[in-house]
Amino acid sequence: MTKVMTESGWVYVVLVVDWFSKKIVGHRAGYQSRSHEWLQALEMGIQAHFPEGVREQGLSLMSDNGCQPTGKAFVRECAILGILQAFTSYNNPKGNVDTERTMRTIKEELFWLHEWRSLEHLADALSGWIELFNTTYLHSALGWKTPQCVHQQAGKKRKDTPLKAA
Known part of the structure; x- marks a missing residue:
């Protein structure tokens, strides 16, 4: 998670990244x-990629030890959905490196380049x-393929699909 200043106040941004394909x-x-x-960010990913349901998919969710992913409601929802939660060790951003790197890229290429008028302005961008x-970013770790390409190629071959949240 990160926060971005807009004219109407701070906006908090949460991402869920597929660890395998690096797709947001x-x-x-x-x-x-x-x-x-x-949970809304997590549900967006689940609804888009598991329309038939997420249980029995072997999903794991890596996050930090913040109050949101360790909160009772979040932990309960993950348990109901059959998502195994894993947490980084304290003060260890490398434990969630894929999401942290993606967040850095967003900051450098989007958030820090604009003065944001509102939540809606930022959310649309x-x-x-x-x-x-x-669909266009090539990753060396993916053999110079895009996250979408790797995600599509993997298709339903993957049973264990770790996700990361920040």
Whole structure:
């Protein structure tokens, strides 16, 4: 999670990244950063990529030890969905390196380049940037393929699909 200043106040941005393909599968921008907003980002990814349901998919979710992913509501929802939660060790951003690197790229290429008028202005730009990232960014770790390409090639071959949230 990160926060970005807009003319109307701080906006908190949560990402859910597929660890395997590096695809941003869910995101949420809002004026608050509670477990509820983190769940909305997670649900976006689940609904888009598991329309038949997520149970029995072997999903894992890596996150830091913040109050949102460790909150009762978030932990309960992950358990209901059959998502195994894993947490980085304290003060160890390398434990969630894929998401942290993606967040850095968003900051450098989007957030820090503009003065944001509002939540809506930022959220619209973020959605467009994520689409561009997923479909055009080539990653050396993916054999110089895009996240979308790797995600599509893997298809339903993967049973264990770790996700990361920040």
